[in-house]
Amino acid sequence: MPPRPSVDEGAFADRREQQRLRLFIYLIPLVGFFPALWCFYGKGSRRSATLVSRRERQVSRMAITLGLGWLVATILVTTGSSLAELPEVGRLVLGSGLTSGYFLVNFWLMVQLWRNQRLWIPGISDLGDRLP
16 A cells, blocks of 8 residues: 655645646636736735746746737738738738747647646747846
């Protein structure tokens, strides 16, 4: 019969699973941007900044960087295509490519999180580390 985990080990495992669930929520495309923003910049929340783990802050930075990058790129494609008088089809193809890429990157990060692997994207992670 295997030994039963102590109360402290069980509580630690529960906190770890809750953190992992929060990380999955941060990586949901479009919707996860707002909880990630709240985690990273939220002042006066019930969880103080010292209780937020380093990994949670890193994932929230990455989700914020990806979300803002997608938004800026979409705005640039929309305004650039109207200024350059590109056909509507070209704008739609570029916009759908950007959105599909954003969703696929977030899905890939979720798979990496599920496998307990390192969440890192060249360039994006470095840019996210520079957030204030």
